[in-house]
């Protein structure tokens with residue numbers, strides 16, 4: 001495989017912001033600027049993958065709190081905006097970035113995401129959460145039955161029952 005040069009950024013420069021929004025807009029075939037504003041407000045950290053200087057693949061994560069019924073709260077690196085330039089897809093770039101992602105979030109207790117294609121992530125070590133999913137508003141747990149979530153274990157991940165109920169704090173837009 002060719003070389004991917006990975007850069008981690010806690011704050012995108014205006015130029016990188018423009019490049020990353022253009023990449024995600026092309027990959028998802030929908031305007032991504034509003035989602036990037038949400039990511040910025042949520043304190044997202046970005047991983048940018050370049051090949052020959054060209055931005056080819058991207059992901060970001062935000063800090064969230066997953067919680068189980070018995071009160072276990074997990075400081076979670078929640079992955080968003082996984083995208084590869086359409087003309088550069090199926091060459092292993094997103095897989096390479098996702099493999100390296102886990103090295104950057106060692107201070108979290110778990111990583112999670114809402115998969116578009118569970119088989120793609122499963123190959124990279126992500127496990128489907130089998131139990132029911134909920135959104136948390138204050139102390140209230142509201143079911144989100146149509147959602148899907150996968151986790152990736154990290155060195156600090158405690159023992160988890162993947163078939164147990166789990167919740168995440170509510171947010172505007174897509175909760176999971």
Ligand SMILES: CC(C)(COP(=O)(O)OP(=O)(O)OC[C@H]1O[C@@H](n2cnc3c(N)ncnc32)[C@H](O)[C@@H]1OP(=O)(O)O)[C@@H](O)C(=O)NCCC(=O)NCCS
Pocket residue numbers: 027028057081082083084085088089090091092093094095096114115116117119120
């Ligand atoms: C999903 C997405 C990020 C994958 O990016 P990618 O860089 O193409 O990913 P990879 O190349 O690592 O893997 C994609 C597939 O190509 C395969 N592949 C990897 N290297 C390959 C190669 N050299 N030759 C042929 N196939 C290859 C992988 O096995 C994988 O197969 P799968 O689709 O059967 O799982 C990309 O398709 C995308 O941007 N999609 C639109 C946005 C989106 O849906 N994002 C996910 C939201 S959760």
